[in-house]
Amino acid sequence: MTNAERPASRGRILLAEDDADAAHFVARVLAGRAGFEVVHEADPAAALRRAATEHWDAVLTDVEMPGMTGIELLESLRREAPSLPVAVITAHVSVDNALGALRGRADDFLEKPLHPDQLIASVTALVDRRRAARQLVLAVGAHPDDVEIGAAGALAAHRALGHDIAILTLSRGARGGADHRRAAEAQEAARILGATLYLDDLEDTRISEGDPTISAVSRVIGAVRPAVVYTHSIHDVHQDHRNTHRAVMVAAREIGRVFCFQSPSATVDFRPARYVSIDAQLQAKLAAIDAFASQVEVRAYLEPDLIEATARYWSRFAEGRYAEAFEVIRDRGATPVPGAPPAAAVTHSQAEEAAHAIG
Ligand SMILES: [Zn+2]
Numbered sequence: 001m002t003n004a005e006r007p008a009s010r011g012r013i014l015l016a017e018d019d020a021d022a023a024h025f026v027a028r029v030l031a032g033r034a035g036f037e038v039v040h041e042a043d044p045a046a047a048l049r050r051a052a053t054e055h056w057d058a059v060l061t062d063v064e065m066p067g068m069t070g071i072e073l074l075e076s077l078r079r080e081a082p083s084l085p086v087a088v089i090t091a092h093v094s095v096d097n098a099l100g101a102l103r104g105r106a107d108d109f110l111e112k113p114l115h116p117d118q119l120i121a122s123v124t125a126l127v128d129r130r131r132a133a134r135q136l137v138l139a140v141g142a143h144p145d146d147v148e149i150g151a152a153g154a155l156a157a158h159r160a161l162g163h164d165i166a167i168l169t170l171s172r173g174a175r176g177g178a179d180h181r182r183a184a185e186a187q188e189a190a191r192i193l194g195a196t197l198y199l200d201d202l203e204d205t206r207i208s209e210g211d212p213t214i215s216a217v218s219r220v221i222g223a224v225r226p227a228v229v230y231t232h233s234i235h236d237v238h239q240d241h242r243n244t245h246r247a248v249m250v251a252a253r254e255i256g257r258v259f260c261f262q263s264p265s266a267t268v269d270f271r272p273a274r275y276v277s278i279d280a281q282l283q284a285k286l287a288a289i290d291a292f293a294s295q296v297e298v299r300a301y302l303e304p305d306l307i308e309a310t311a312r313y314w315s316r317f318a319e320g321r322y323a324e325a326f327e328v329i330r331d332r333g334a335t336p337v338p339g340a341p342p343a344a345a346v347t348h349s350q351a352e353e354a355a356h357a358i359g
């Protein structure tokens with residue numbers, strides 16, 4: 001099994017600091033003494049861009065920098081990456097007027113001159129808290145592109161909520177094309193969605209509902225420890241999809257939130273009860289599917305207009321123009337998930353329709 005998991009470090013820290021000496025000191029302490037990976041950006045705008053687009057465990061920012069203050073950076077970070085812990089480095093904790101505005105928004109304050117032990121203790125606490133609070137979402141598909149077709153929009157919406165996404169693809173789809181090429185395509189699609197890819201090597205068209213499928217899914221659930229799982233619906237004419245569904249139901253029996261996505265091979269018995277608006281995610285979904293170039297050439301179900309039309313259709317049960325639909329196996333737990341419960345929305349739009357018809 002290959003996977004794209006990051007190499008183990010005690011945590012990945014983004015340091016926004018315009019003072020080269022201070023940055024060097026922080027990096028030396030955190031990387032050299034405590035084993036953190038420290039990435040330094042002197043320009044706060046660049047730091048903000050990277051904070052929003054890469055995986056981090058914590059941000060350390062100086063309070064005074066040219067172009068953007070640490071306070072402005074903090075405000076922007078709270079919008080772009082709400083769950084990312086931020087510690088503010090300041091010259092004078094006691095007299096800095098700006099601190100009033102920061103209280104309650106920054107996760108910690110560090111006063112210059114920085115003391116190595118304090119610095120390590122603070123960053124360790126932030127990273128531990130972040131890791132304990134991380135919301136992990138796992139999507140399991142039988143073949144490359146199954147997860148992208150069924151749930152790429154919802155996964156991107158989870159990502160926008162600050163959740164970490166993992167995709168487990170059980171087979172490399174050798175029946176559908178050169179398997180190394182499809183593996184590279186799966187990797188690219190995962191990159192587009194900001195997901196970690198676990199690519200297993202079960203035999204295409206012969207995925208079983210028992211072992212080794214259950215073990216393969218259980219291994220990844222053990223590694224990822226997700227709060228939310230997406231997989232195939234049982235209402236599907238493809239036996240690999242049905243067997244993947246059955247294996248995931250066993251392996252994910254302890255998971256509080258389990259949803260089933262629609263495949264092009266779904267039957268008319270696919271009966272969703274959760275709808276996720278994907279207006280802001282449709283382009284990412286199309287791009288992820290387009291990554292499967294070797295298949296797009298030969299498989300009509302991957303054509304963008306069909307993907308778009310399907311999402312357009314499901315939007316009648318959701319807000320917006322495009323949506324994905326999910327059957328609900330279980331929906332309990334504290335993790336927020338994108339998408340409103342459908343009942344009220346349906347009633348509302350039906351009422352509107354009726355009013356329209358009368359008026
Ligand atoms: Zn499939």
